[in-house]
Amino acid sequence: MTQKRHPLFIPLIFVGGLIFGFGLGFSHMARPEVVLNFLQFEDFGLLFVMGGAAVVTGIAFALVPRLFDRAPLTGNIYGRRLKAFDRNVLIGGTIFGVGWGLSGICPGAAYASLGVGNVTILWALAGMFVGAYMQGYWRSQRARTKTQATNTD
Numbered sequence: 001m002t003q004k005r006h007p008l009f010i011p012l013i014f015v016g017g018l019i020f021g022f023g024l025g026f027s028h029m030a031r032p033e034v035v036l037n038f039l040q041f042e043d044f045g046l047l048f049v050m051g052g053a054a055v056v057t058g059i060a061f062a063l064v065p066r067l068f069d070r071a072p073l074t075g076n077i078y079g080r081r082l083k084a085f086d087r088n089v090l091i092g093g094t095i096f097g098v099g100w101g102l103s104g105i106c107p108g109a110a111y112a113s114l115g116v117g118n119v120t121i122l123w124a125l126a127g128m129f130v131g132a133y134m135q136g137y138w139r140s141q142r143a144r145t146k147t148q149a150t151n152t153d
Contacts, residue, residue: 004075005073005074005075006072006073006074006075008073009073009074012073020108020112021108021111021112021115023049024108024109024112024113025112025115025116027045027049028045029045029046029049029109029112030105030109030112030113030115030116030118031113031116031118032103032104032105032113032118032121033104034046035100035104035105035106035109036101036104039100039101039104064078065078095131099127099128099131103121103124103127105121105124107128110124110125110128111125
């Protein structure tokens with residue numbers, strides 16, 4: 001049984017994205033050179049931006065489930081989705097980190113970077129889409145092979 005979403009769900013997601021993008025642009029985190037300076041231990045401003053976001057998120061994750069038994073906009077019950085730390089998490093995180101280091105931008109900031117006029121970031125965005133597509137294709141091929149092997153047994 002699916003829950004009906006609150007009519008403000010999509011508009012609030014949009015507003016949240018606008019606030020996020022504006023914050024990235026305002027803090028200059030949408031500029032790859034700032035991110036690369038952080039990764040080279042020359043500018044620690046990104047640390048404060050990420051730290052601020054982690055504090056707000058931590059407080060929200062701690063308080064909101066105590067105040068509400070269900071998510072206000074979706075009606076879903078709050079729960080934790082734990083994923084085991086396995087080989088796929090390690091390999092995926094490493095690939096993501098290398099891509100972040102090479103491009104100087106993470107996916108969220110890449111979109112905000114377009115808003116501050118950085119059109120060359122389209123190359124990084126194209127790479128992100130191609131990489132995500134390749135991973136999805138690889139996973140579907142792996143699942144198909146596994147299903148065929150199980151059916152022949």
